[in-house]
Amino acid sequence: MNLLSVSHLHVNFHMKKQELAALIDVSFTLNRGERIAIVGESGAGKSILGFSIVNLIGKPGYIESGSIKLENKELTTMNLRQLQEVRGKRIAMIFQDPMMTLNPVLTIGDQLVETIRSHTKISYKDARNIAIEKLHNVQIASPEKRFDQYPHELSGGMRQRVIIASVLLLNPDIIIADEPTTALDVTIQAEILQLLLAICRDNGVALILISHDLGVVSKVAERTLVMYAGHIVEEGPTLEIINDPQHPYTQGLLNALPQMTLPGQRLNQIQGSMPSLTERPSGCAFHPRCPYATQKPQFIYNGVSTVACFIIEDMLNEFSENEKEAL
Amino acid sequence: MLIFLLRRLMQACFVMVIISVISFSIQDKLGDPVQQMVAMTVSPEERNQLRNELGLNDGFFVQYWRFAKGAVQGDLGTSYYYKEPTLDVILEKLPATLELALCAIIIVILVATPCGVLAAIKPKHILSRLLMVISSIGLSVPIFIIAILMVYIFSIELNMVPSFGRGQTTEVFGLWESGLVTKDGLKHLLLPSLSLAIALMPIFVRLIRAEMMEVLQSEYIRFAWSKGLSAPRIYFVHALKNTMLPVITVGGIQAGTLVAYTILTETIFQWPGMGFLFMDAVSRVDTPLVSAYLIVVGGIFVITNTLVDLIYGLVNPTVRLASHGL
Numbered sequence: 001m002n003l004l005s006v007s008h009l010h011v012n013f014h015m016k017k018q019e020l021a022a023l024i025d026v027s028f029t030l031n032r033g034e035r036i037a038i039v040g041e042s043g044a045g046k047s048i049l050g051f052s053i054v055n056l057i058g059k060p061g062y063i064e065s066g067s068i069k070l071e072n073k074e075l076t077t078m079n080l081r082q083l084q085e086v087r088g089k090r091i092a093m094i095f096q097d098p099m100m101t102l103n104p105v106l107t108i109g110d111q112l113v114e115t116i117r118s119h120t121k122i123s124y125k126d127a128r129n130i131a132i133e134k135l136h137n138v139q140i141a142s143p144e145k146r147f148d149q150y151p152h153e154l155s156g157g158m159r160q161r162v163i164i165a166s167v168l169l170l171n172p173d174i175i176i177a178d179e180p181t182t183a184l185d186v187t188i189q190a191e192i193l194q195l196l197l198a199i200c201r202d203n204g205v206a207l208i209l210i211s212h213d214l215g216v217v218s219k220v221a222e223r224t225l226v227m228y229a230g231h232i233v234e235e236g237p238t239l240e241i242i243n244d245p246q247h248p249y250t251q252g253l254l255n256a257l258p259q260m261t262l263p264g265q266r267l268n269q270i271q272g273s274m275p276s277l278t279e280r281p282s283g284c285a286f287h288p289r290c291p292y293a294t295q296k297p298q299f300i301y302n303g304v305s306t307v308a309c310f311i312i313e314d315m316l317n318e319f320s321e322n323e324k325e326a327l
Numbered sequence: 328m329l330i331f332l333l334r335r336l337m338q339a340c341f342v343m344v345i346i347s348v349i350s351f352s353i354q355d356k357l358g359d360p361v362q363q364m365v366a367m368t369v370s371p372e373e374r375n376q377l378r379n380e381l382g383l384n385d386g387f388f389v390q391y392w393r394f395a396k397g398a399v400q401g402d403l404g405t406s407y408y409y410k411e412p413t414l415d416v417i418l419e420k421l422p423a424t425l426e427l428a429l430c431a432i433i434i435v436i437l438v439a440t441p442c443g444v445l446a447a448i449k450p451k452h453i454l455s456r457l458l459m460v461i462s463s464i465g466l467s468v469p470i471f472i473i474a475i476l477m478v479y480i481f482s483i484e485l486n487m488v489p490s491f492g493r494g495q496t497t498e499v500f501g502l503w504e505s506g507l508v509t510k511d512g513l514k515h516l517l518l519p520s521l522s523l524a525i526a527l528m529p530i531f532v533r534l535i536r537a538e539m540m541e542v543l544q545s546e547y548i549r550f551a552w553s554k555g556l557s558a559p560r561i562y563f564v565h566a567l568k569n570t571m572l573p574v575i576t577v578g579g580i581q582a583g584t585l586v587a588y589t590i591l592t593e594t595i596f597q598w599p600g601m602g603f604l605f606m607d608a609v610s611r612v613d614t615p616l617v618s619a620y621l622i623v624v625g626g627i628f629v630i631t632n633t634l635v636d637l638i639y640g641l642v643n644p645t646v647r648l649a650s651h652g653l
Contacts, residue, residue, distance in 0.1 A: 056552055058544075080558070088555030095553075100546035105568045105644060114564075115554045150644040166554070 001071060003173060003206055004030040004053070009066035011045075011052050011230075013277065020277040022048050022061060024230045030174065035200060035207040037221030037238065039214060039253070043274040044227040046210045050176045053208075054087050070173075089119045092167035094177040094196075098159035098184070102151040108135075108162055109147035115169050134165040138195060157188035164196060168203070175200065178210045193220060214257060218242055226250045229275055229285035248290045332633070339629035346625040347398065350618040351391050358612040360407050381407075394618070403622060404615030408608070413619035417601060421623075422504050423493055424589055424600035430520035431585070435527050440567075443535025447543065447570075448562055459536075462529035470588055474522040474595045481518060488517050491597035519596040526588045527581060534577055539570040572643055579635030586624050 011023035023045050030036055038046045051057045053068055055075060068075040070090060078086070087093075095101045102111060112131035113124060128147070135143035138161040151159060160180065167175055180196060181189040197220050200207045211217050217224055217238060224241045226234040226249065234247040245251045252270035254260065261267050272289040275281060287293040361374050361383070378384050382393060394404060403414045446455040465473075482490035494515035496504045506512030542548065543566055551565045590602035597603065601620060608616035640646045 054553060056549065058549070084555040084557065086555070087553055093550070093553040095546055095550055097546065101550045103547040103551065103565050103569070105572075105642065106565070107644075114556060114560065118554070118556050118560065152645045163550075 040227035447539035
């Protein structure tokens, strides 16, 4: 059985005048210990997908329909208390900006121990030992000292390590990492990524890595999902996707990598930008930016009425060829 | 820490010098103290003689210098009416005002915090909406109307609590006239402290609500939810502590408003405190007493703000008073 299976997930934003669709018919599965990546530009719905798994989409967002199953437990219909048992213990999250993720007025130790103690009944002392051990695991020097410090006394890279330690506390099955290295220094990025990869591998933890950086994704994920405007537009093994992208959007993303351009040349880019939720194009959402998009169907007069449709166009062509043959 | 306190002390002296100059410069605008001190039949010559004796005919700087020389030695002048050192007169009334203010502050903290938190976490709940309506009414209706209404309802109509005075007081530690230890004293305290609290409450309810709503939007609160913490822990440990930081600062500034409101409250309830004394002093043109009151209040203001900054330092770990000597 799949560890996590998301099927036909629709997430909407409830606005005063209209319902805006943020995720449209998203389906994917995750096996135990598997590492997948979700890539796409800003606004593609990657983060919303990550948050909706543990039902943490902020208002006015809500899950409209679809199902998210952790083994055989349905997450979308759980109440807050049931969700609290899943959050942190079975599915843990790492956020983008380590400077904003830790509470500034509580010590590192408080924030680690509370996680353990809210899920398991153990003494403060035992919880402290676990926390210090995990801090040690993420290669934080002198964890006993750090335990009593406040977040502002730590650097950004160090804080992200603390956050990784904090998601490891309860040995979760899945870690959802939402752009875990984006806010960090380039030199620290590689270290944190290595650490995350090693930890998932060693403990058999499944990882959902949300990123816009295909370089990062190729190093970590076994499978990749490409998202565009709330849809999953391509899914496959990471190597396949990088070597032989099928969807024009994926091709565009890969082309935009700096490595794809000779030094001194302008970087390749996908023309235009992601449509906002309110002005999603009809049909394939990518078509306004797609280099292969054919012209919009023209109004065709079939002798009786006027129709604008690809299918009708093809049928008419066939029809006229048949006619020719008959003649 | 020591540097911090020393700086605050200097600041306090500076504030009080400014206040004394201001209060001195408005002195002769308050009216003629001599007119209040002597009978109608006293001749203008005798009046002028008295004026000379009191030094009122000297120039502003001569008078101020005389006052300042005394003030640094702890002598803030002698009250024309009480014929006693003004500081003694004021300090005698200090316990009554401090008890009133302290009770009001405690009521504000105990009521405003839960109300503000409720209004922030359940903004659409009927109770929260009601709270917001009541607090806007509280903000716009002046305190003396509320106080007089309360006197009318609880003292006159329902006859539950007395409407004026401090009631029975007891001497505590030999120097403090307290109304907190007897039932009668507490009964007398109820209405004045409640109306003083009502005057300050709306600002705090609204402030706590607004700050809390902002804090609840932050990333670290979302992270706390993602860790599977319980709602009370998130609201009261993670969010409330951050909410209180700006509230504490505003609390210090509101100390000034509190002093202003004690004057009103004490006048309405005939509460024998400093504010009541001040109103009397103004109407009797007891200028030394008015100046001394303003200086003492300035001192209280600086002390409360120092305390507030110390508390802020305790709550906010990023502030280190000791090392920066803020």
